[in-house]
Amino acid sequence: MTAANHNHYILAFDQASEADFPKMGGKCASLARMIAAGVAVPAGFAVLTDAYAEFLEISGLKSTLGAIIDRIEIGNVADEAMKAAAIREKICSTPLPSHIEAAIRSAYLEMSPSNDLPVAVRSSATAEDLPDASFAGQQDTYLWVTSADDVVKQVRACWASLFNARAISYRAKNNLGQLEVLMSVAVQKMVNAKAAGVAMTLDPINGDRTKIVIDSAFGLGEPVVSGEITPDNFVVEKVMMQVTKRRIAEKDHELVADRALRRTVDRVIEPERRTLPSLSDGEVIEVAKLAKSLERKMGCPQDVEWAIDADLPDGANLVALQSRPETVWSQKKAQAPAKTYAMGIEGVLGTLMSPLSAKN
């Protein structure tokens, strides 16, 4: 998309450069990085952290919320939850400063002059996606948002999601300022996914970097990401790009776009389709190639959300939704080699004395 740089509140993904990343939050920055790397992602823009910061300042929320925050009894779960709800309610009910709201509206209307393009509105926090701080709780995603009014509303809802009880408690325990943590929001064209899921460029079970492991289901990927359904599972050998394992799950529900209702609906899958693979082998390989190229470009193992868009033609219908560094195995120190290897004829001798199958 070619959205202009409206102001310092809005930045289209394809206009962003490295210097903009801190204000875009992890998710938006990762999308911008993917575009720069030549990966197809759905079009969209970031509502930058400045929009949130100014919203707090100008609306007076900063002091209102500050007062509530000061009274939270940290450690008292019930109190944390109650106050958190109150904070979120305040954020959601406070109007945006008009110039900020106008900026968001015009960015959306530029994508959708007829004011009806379905978009996803997602939080893009500034801390959550750092490789060494994988704490969740700020992953609010609103799908199938189809008007400028609703976009504005859900942007505010994303900001409010900074204040769930777990996040508040985490920040308190780590001496992070509650109101200093900023948030950006991603507004992105919705994918009409016929299949979607997650691809990891290593085997999450054992860290094996020769594998790409793909979870996939029919419809949109959210139920796969959140673990609400058991997805199909594919393992691809990364160098040879061969599907080495397929476990096809019985999938009884799918989250799909309902154009008429303008929302996503959780639909029961007809019995004859439940045990069909959600991806053909060819598509599995395409997803694996996408993940592999992202790993190569980002320089470390990646965790990629992807979708196959039913509206796009075959061969150009695979899009990446987000890619972030894998955090579990990447943290582990490489183990020193357990043994030393003989070379040349000594090596050959060792192999003759103890061939492979004897070691298995």
Next chain:
Amino acid sequence: MTSHMKFPSPYELKAPKGAEGWEELYPYYLLFNDKIRAKEEGKFWFCDSQHWPSPFKPFDTITVEFAVKCLGQYNTRHYLIPPANGVDYRIHNGYCYMSPLAVAPENIAARVPQFMDRAGHYFQNWASLLDNWMVKVKANIADMEAIHFEPLPEVVPVEWVKEGVGLDNTYFMMESYDRAIQLLYKTWQYHFEFLNLGYAAYLDFFGFLKEQFPTIPDQAIAKMVQGVEVDLFRPDDELKKLSKLAVKLGVADALKIGTADEALARVATVAGGKEWLDAWKAAQDPWFNFTSGNGFYSTDKYWIEHLDIPLGYIRDYIAKLEKGETIDRPTEKIAAERDRITAEYAELLSDELRPVFEGKLGLARAVFPYVENHNFYIEHWSMSVFWRKMRELSAILHGQGFFENADDMFFLNRQEVRDALFDYGNAWAVGGEPIGPVYWPEVIAKRKSILATLATQPPQPALNNPPEVITEPFTIMLWGITSESIARWLDGGSDKSKLTGMAASPGIAEGRARVIRSADELDLIQEGEILVAPVTAPSWAPVFGKIRATVTDIGGMMSHAAIVCREYGLPAVTGTGNASSTIKNGQMLRVDGATGEVRIIG
């Protein structure tokens, strides 16, 4: 005891009805002997239908005898491979069964210094020794080519008399026969001079990678070491060159119909025909010393004697060229792919292990060209000449009334051939009649019937009890037999619609099955079919342009079929044990060359 055997005992495994007396076709030392039953049943024997898929004619046992004996000598007596001696072998019901001989554990250590000294010398001087090998093998081939057999003349040449030679023609005929056998013996000694060590070095690299990446596909490792310019593919490349030349010179139409003789005569009459015929002639020596079999059978047909075979392939290539298709092997792509795969795995290794990888890769790549190329020089070229000379001899005895058919000599074993030659020479010398013409036709008729009956019963994959774990390196390296493949053989039959084997060449294909039992049936293959065979030979290469995938009963990652399928980018599943007897012509198959699974889907 036999009732507890996982595979049948050879002593219980009877020949099919009508094949009684088959033992008389083979020498005593190749049979399971009743007097040592307990000993023989104490060993595990696997069937080598990879190299010898059909029952042996008596003469043809020369190939298994020389090959496996020479394989053994290098382990046991040349290099003293510490844990492994040779491989014992027997023939039962016409098929051959192998049993590797391990070195007693207490004797292994003492062999190590000798191995290091002897095999070390070969690894250190591989290139120069291999150059020398090529000289030796070519000289050996030239020596075989120089042998000629002719019917005995009416009288000893007068010059011999006047020069005082003091010998007759039978002496030279017998000498030539013995010499041919000895030269073949040499051929097979040379064959194994490098092969065992080459495989061992490859296996060392293979094992290292399997330790680092336990699930790395075998074919990835094979691709890292495979050569790009391989002599084994030269014959096929020559046909492609000739096809392109025919199109370029405008002589393609003249080649299209009739027998080879007719087509070649027609080409000679058209413009540009002479240039093409010169190229056709030039390609034949040595590259048409190439068989669509595997070189181990007297019935193998070599292009040089059956010009219809290469011409048929040329016709297929011309048709593709005229449709605008490319027929070249994508050598640049193969080289680039090999480099990419190597680089990507190297990248996944730690800095400490990368030099180990590179060292072992270097050695594997140094030895691997022999593993790939020897096949042309031995199984194709040398065997082509040998069989041609033996057919020459058979035709002479046929001409003397010994046999009903020109190629019947191969129903005699090689000692009996010597007897027949003496019989012929003896009668010639005394001025009487040979006994052979009244003796052999009847014997041969009976042997033919026995062999035809034996062929109706496929071999068992193995005999007696397998060891708990296969640790014998040559069983794994040369035959691709592992504990897993034995488990598969034992498990066969639970799900008849699914077969599993080795994932030998990646890719998925669906198509109709074409079951091929011998090279003679190759012309039945239709475009888009899946080739199912007990075993394939690399020289079937030209049909690989027609088929979608290959499934074999026998063979590992390094089997000739696997090498050729990877080369041609076709999915292959090898070592299924019983695909060619389970799958019927025309059944719809789904072959997954990455998982080793074959499904009968319709």
